[in-house]
Amino acid sequence: MNAAKCRAIFETLREVNPAPTTELEYSSPFELLIAVLLSAQATDVGVNKATRRLFPVAHTPRQMLELGEAGLSEYIKTIGLYKTKARHVIETCRILVERHGGKVPAEREALEALPGVGRKTANVVLNTAFGQPTIAVDTHIFRVSNRTGLAPGKNVDIVEQKLLKCVPHEFLHDAHHWLILHGRYVCKARKPECWHCAIETLCEFREKTPAPQL
Template identity: 70%
Template sequence: MAGTTSRKVAARNAPARKRATRRVSKLKPAEVVELFERLKWLNPKPTTELEFSTPYELLVAVTLSAQATDVGVNKATRRLFPVASTPQQIAALGVEGLKPYISTIGLYNTKAANVVAMAQQLIEKHGGEVPRDRESLEALPGVGRKTANVVLNTAFGEPTMAVDTHIFRVSNRTGLAPGKTVRAVEDALLATVPPEFLHDAHHWLILHGRYVCKARKPDCPQCVIRDICKFKDKTPGKPT
């Protein structure tokens, strides 16, 4: 009977132990500053890899980038923007006219409908201009919180934090801003990142996640913040 009871207690405690092993200790304030100092040293003026020349072009590009790569979006917008780069021109194209330009991008049917509806709403409610407030941006077809954050930060210089899969991964792995949800990580980053780094933090983190702290096999030996990072399963360097 005692053995059965012990097994039950062990089983009951197992999930807690499993969760504990996944918990990442949070970076100290001095470590956070050092992390961003190093990322800044590597890339003093980071920006998005999406190609754009106006806030509207950025809005369209970010909308198209959902579940697509920046490289793929850039290939499409290089064909599209010389032909239609304003809400009026996109609205004039219409959904069927827009599709051929973005057909290489995933979910292009839905995205075409959203981009045209967005253009029409910008014309009707905002005089063809991209609004500079979150509420108006998120009210546009196809625009969620992440897209609004990117536009506010990159086009208008607001200190927002757009959390995608790369930033979510880096924030949790490193201990910079651990969180179970995208919004939790966003809030944690806004509370953790020093003001002097906040404007560029989104770009530094997304680029670090895209090229160094990769999902399947992070390139820890080449990581400039390896000694600060709290990730326990760092990949080893090549034997010498």
């Protein structure tokens, strides 16, 4: 995809949604980190239901440590893989207290050293909590990037690097959220809803889905 078309896509997405953000609910970098850790193989809706009960009780690393794995598990047991996630959260909180003064670090290396935190989770935190121009390629961004021709690639690392090169700098901070939301609500996995897609004329996907017959 050429640079002019790429720019046009993000200009259009900005017109549709001038201030995109994550659908995870949080009020601090720590709460965001925990919400993202819990969101692996889970929906934002499911995570929000759990954290609405959890965060009023434990919204700092020390408070989370006081809950312990068993206590935390009671709040997140509706989320998939909750036992593993509880262990990772408690281990992460211990490291935050011991090495970072109870604060979430704003450096990739330190974030990725936390249990359960990979490149994607680190990118979400760096982008959403600290305003850094990173792109966390999840299943939605991977699909949209390949389907539209925006940044095709065989794996998430290739797609991420292509996006970082092709997305104009002014759009880099919000590109992550625009692409996720577009994939979640319009460019869906099984059947993209091309008939009401704002970037349909810019998209290079050949098998456009026609509008349903009423």
